[in-house]
Amino acid sequence: MIPYGRQDITEEDVQSVLTALKSDFLTQGPYAPRFEQAIAQHVGARHALAVNSATSALHIACLALGLGPGDWLWTTPITFVASANCGLYCGAKVDFVDIDPNTYNLCPQALETKLQQAERQGCLPKVVVPVHLAGQSCDMEAIHALAQRYGFKIIEDASHAVGGKYQGEFVGNCRYSDITVFSFHPVKIVTTAEGGLALTNDDLLAEKMALLRSHGVTRDTALMTHETHGPWYYQQVALGYNYRMTELQAALGCSQLTRLDQYVARRHELAKRYDELLQDLPLRTPWQHPDTYSGLHLYIIRLKLKELKSNRRAVFEALRSREIGVNVHYIPVHTQPYYREMGFTDGQFPQAEQYYAEAISLPMYPLLTDAEQDQVVAALSSALA
Numbered sequence: 001m002i003p004y005g006r007q008d009i010t011e012e013d014v015q016s017v018l019t020a021l022k023s024d025f026l027t028q029g030p031y032a033p034r035f036e037q038a039i040a041q042h043v044g045a046r047h048a049l050a051v052n053s054a055t056s057a058l059h060i061a062c063l064a065l066g067l068g069p070g071d072w073l074w075t076t077p078i079t080f081v082a083s084a085n086c087g088l089y090c091g092a093k094v095d096f097v098d099i100d101p102n103t104y105n106l107c108p109q110a111l112e113t114k115l116q117q118a119e120r121q122g123c124l125p126k127v128v129v130p131v132h133l134a135g136q137s138c139d140m141e142a143i144h145a146l147a148q149r150y151g152f153k154i155i156e157d158a159s160h161a162v163g164g165k166y167q168g169e170f171v172g173n174c175r176y177s178d179i180t181v182f183s184f185h186p187v188k189i190v191t192t193a194e195g196g197l198a199l200t201n202d203d204l205l206a207e208k209m210a211l212l213r214s215h216g217v218t219r220d221t222a223l224m225t226h227e228t229h230g231p232w233y234y235q236q237v238a239l240g241y242n243y244r245m246t247e248l249q250a251a252l253g254c255s256q257l258t259r260l261d262q263y264v265a266r267r268h269e270l271a272k273r274y275d276e277l278l279q280d281l282p283l284r285t286p287w288q289h290p291d292t293y294s295g296l297h298l299y300i301i302r303l304k305l306k307e308l309k310s311n312r313r314a315v316f317e318a319l320r321s322r323e324i325g326v327n328v329h330y331i332p333v334h335t336q337p338y339y340r341e342m343g344f345t346d347g348q349f350p351q352a353e354q355y356y357a358e359a360i361s362l363p364m365y366p367l368l369t370d371a372e373q374d375q376v377v378a379a380l381s382s383a384l385a
């Protein structure tokens, strides 16, 4: 089976992890800060906090921004469930904004319309989570302008966009957001097995997230509320979690990071080949906004169902039967049973639902060879014939 995504682990990666494994520290050693610094420097952000998953990063990002019961978090329905669940973890309510039919990202116009309604009804969101689907940045300048006007905070879910750019600058620099989150799950651009990261330029948010990642406990006397008892003393000043990244993960991340630009460049080569090889088939290849340089975590096609006798399911099954590990990103979150229980129904976000009916993710990862890609295209051509 040719999978839709897969990690690349080199001998250098193995050596890096072994060095960490044989060192004095398996957790809370030098690798995690080194990994954080390397990423912060690469994207141009002041602070980076490594954690055990992007889901954890989203959670502590919401908490640091003060999201709680009675507040609203809005995100896109076309994302992994974690982008919405982080609001529920904090006791907040979650709602969705429909997608742009060209980029499949959260639509700034739909956001503005929904904000106008929410303002009239007195239920404006506290946090909005734009998700850079497939690695292409959302229209962050427009979303940021709305944040200024309506007073919400922005967490960019850039799980797909590590190494991507917006307006010529790396995603993660938080120019148009309060916090940006990366994921290092093995299918993503670079991996730490499990792992995530929160980036911010705000010193106070960084301090809060650092506390929340490690039990709310500090040894920093400046953060303590009472006198210290002695050199052994630590204080718990908030209710935190254990969301720390291990040294083994961070060592893998440090090593992987040296190949980030190379990985994204190879993904672009593959995307260009797909664009050319698929141009005569009854489908839409991904459209890239000129302001963006995608991380290209995913290559998503949309079937032109009206030109097909077949449907998405049949095409999907035909590809799987030919050992092509296609996937669908994503089932709209509001249609998940857990969200239906909260009252969401079909038809609420028509662009997202239309997209879902037509989308298929083709194999896309740096080690995919041209020959394997040709195999994918041949299988797809015959499935659509």
Ligand SMILES: *Cc1c(COP(=O)(O)O)cnc(C)c1O
Pocket: 052, 053, 054, 055, 056, 079, 080, 082, 083, 131, 157, 159, 160, 182, 183, 184, 185, 194, 195, 196
């Ligand atoms: C993968 C992913 C997450 C969750 O990442 P983990 O590191 O697995 O917790 C969140 N949001 C999006 C959009 C993702 O693709």
